Amino acid sequence: MRRWQCVLVSLPLLLLAAxxxxxxxxxxxxxxxxxxxxxxxxxxxxxxxxxxxxRLGISNGKDGGSGSFSWSQNGEHYEFTLRGPAISGMNFRLTGGPEGAVLEGVEHGPLRGPDAEALMRKALGWEVPLRDLRAWVLGMRADSGPAELSFGENHLPSLLQQDGWAVDYRQWDETRQPPLPTKVFAAMPPYKVKLSIESWQFQ
Known part of the structure; x- marks a missing residue:
């Protein structure tokens, strides 16, 4: 194998290690x-x-991808929009509240149902803990059951284990009061969800 070919083969491994x-x-x-x-x-x-x-990255152990996303929460109503081939090569928009959920941008859509997580499972075959993620993304324990917390040197949550998921807080914006997460990795094998939050807005 030529030297430049060896370099090209080795480069992705070096980048992953870095x-x-x-x-x-x-x-x-x-x-x-x-x-x-x-x-x-x-x-x-x-x-x-x-x-x-x-930015959001997601994997089920075999397939995955990444894309940009936005999430708005207004009381019990929400809008989650994903742009890019993160899930099944589709862009989609998920909206809903206590009255139910609507998933747009998927094949044979829009789809409607009483539960957003069930819609995602039915349409895309992905297990995404949206109900708990609403709390986890803020650095909070969800109200769905017992949780175990470990803390980092900054005295903020470092690892949250709840409902079979391990939520790893890699980075916080400590200039805010209270501090807010900016990198959140959640995993329950084979599923992995990685959130890199670029901006927060509060009303």
Whole structure:
């Protein structure tokens, strides 16, 4: 094999190695850390109108991709838009609230149903924990069941384990009060969801 071919073969491996983050420092929470986290969650729970933009990557162990996304939450109503071939090569828009959900941009759509997660499963075959993700993306425990928390050196959540998912908080915007996550990786084998949040807006 020629030298330049060896370089081309080796380059993706080197890039992947360069992207692997150092092992995070994680500690079990003490009374002070959990008290501060509870105060964060109580404050953020009162924030019912927010939006974010960023990049999303998703994989089911065999197929996957990435794209840009936006998410708006207005009380119990939401709008989630994905642009790019992140899931099945489609762009789609998911909207809904207590009355049900609508998934547009998919084959034979739009699809309607009482549950957004069930719509995603039916239309795309993907398991995405949208209900819990609404809390996780804010750095909060969801109200769906018991959760285990570990904290980082910044005294903010580093790893959240809930409903079979491991939510890894890789980066926070600590200039905000309260601080907000900017890199969130959630995994429940074989599924992986990676969010890189570029901007937050609150009303």
């Amino acid at each position: 992207c692997v983050p150092p092992q995070a420092v994680r500690v079990k929470g003490d009374a002070g850390l959990f008290k501060a986290q509870l105060a964060r969650e109580q404050l953020l729970a009162q924030t019912r109108h927010w939006s974010l933009q960023g």
